[in-house]
Amino acid sequence: MGAFVASDSKTVNSERRLLCVVAHPDDETFGSGSTLIKYAAEGASVFTSCATRGDVGEIADRSDATPETLSAVREQEYYDAGKVMGVKQSILYGFRDSGMAGSPDNDHPNAYIKVPMDEVVAKVVDTIRELKPQVVFTFDEGGGYGHPDHIHASEATKLAYFAAGDPSYEGSTLEPWKPSKLYYHGFPRSMMRKWFAAFAEADPDSDLAKLDPEEMGVPDETLTTELDISAHAETRRKAIEVHQTQYSPLDRMPSPELEADFLNTDFFIRVDPPLADGESGIVETDLFEGLGI
Numbered sequence: 001m002g003a004f005v006a007s008d009s010k011t012v013n014s015e016r017r018l019l020c021v022v023a024h025p026d027d028e029t030f031g032s033g034s035t036l037i038k039y040a041a042e043g044a045s046v047f048t049s050c051a052t053r054g055d056v057g058e059i060a061d062r063s064d065a066t067p068e069t070l071s072a073v074r075e076q077e078y079y080d081a082g083k084v085m086g087v088k089q090s091i092l093y094g095f096r097d098s099g100m101a102g103s104p105d106n107d108h109p110n111a112y113i114k115v116p117m118d119e120v121v122a123k124v125v126d127t128i129r130e131l132k133p134q135v136v137f138t139f140d141e142g143g144g145y146g147h148p149d150h151i152h153a154s155e156a157t158k159l160a161y162f163a164a165g166d167p168s169y170e171g172s173t174l175e176p177w178k179p180s181k182l183y184y185h186g187f188p189r190s191m192m193r194k195w196f197a198a199f200a201e202a203d204p205d206s207d208l209a210k211l212d213p214e215e216m217g218v219p220d221e222t223l224t225t226e227l228d229i230s231a232h233a234e235t236r237r238k239a240i241e242v243h244q245t246q247y248s249p250l251d252r253m254p255s256p257e258l259e260a261d262f263l264n265t266d267f268f269i270r271v272d273p274p275l276a277d278g279e280s281g282i283v284e285t286d287l288f289e290g291l292g293i
């Protein structure tokens with residue numbers, strides 16, 4: 001019987017722990033929500049940490065939130081969406097949203113991007129040491145579409161990933177924990193080109209049409225990991241709906257084909273361990289591949 005129990009316990013993957021580090025309430029759902037849903041559904045403990053309360057984000061027409069209530073409403077949306085996705089713990093650090101690149105909020109004295117990197121890294125190290133994830137992921141180095149908070153969170157997460165397992169790191173009093181794998185979530189640039197061409201065709205004067213797709217997402221050839229998330233589209237739609245203050249990415253989908261791209265596949269760049277010499281392209285279909293859990 002023992003052998004069967006061991007085998008069964010492996011198939012539910014209850015030892016797996018995954019941490020997703022983002023900057024604003026909604027990033028965890030709009031960016032890579034189906035990956036969180038997939039691993040939670042398979043029995044993993046899934047955690048998110050979010051740097052800000054999205055204080056200066058847009059307010060969608062359908063929401064009753066005001067600029068004064070936005071941060072509190074978005075904080076609740078973050079917790080509620082986490083519950084829909086099966087997230088075990090949704091952590092929020094409460095830094096101030098820095099706003100889009102070039103906006104006056106960038107210069108607010110409490111803006112997240114003004115917080116010294118050491119301080120941000122220490123928060124993420126504490127989270128990693130407390131939750132002991134084997135796998136950590138965050139934004140790519142360009143923040144998906146250049147948002148300064150995303151770039152700040154990506155850099156902090158990479159530094160924290162390595163510091164968390166380092167006994168000589170002085171920024172945390174918790175016991176060291178060394179995660180096994182670090183990923184950047186990435187939207188393939190080939191998909192961005194299709195999206196933005198369609199946006200520009202539909203409305204040449206829209207803000208989206210003015211963005212340069214060559215600066216969005218990541219080059220396809222840098223992607224290493226491809227997840228089939230198609231089974232989780234309906235739960236993803238529900239979690240997206242929870243973020244009522246934000247315009248749904250599904251409402252801006254220019255075609256059913258592009259919506260299917262968005263809902264069926266998530267892509268990642270494996271940062272650590274790096275690919276072996278001679279390896280390139282998509283080499284994995286599971287973030288926990290090779291860990292034996």
Ligand SMILES: [Zn+2]
Pocket residue numbers: 023024027147150
């Ligand atoms: Zn964001």
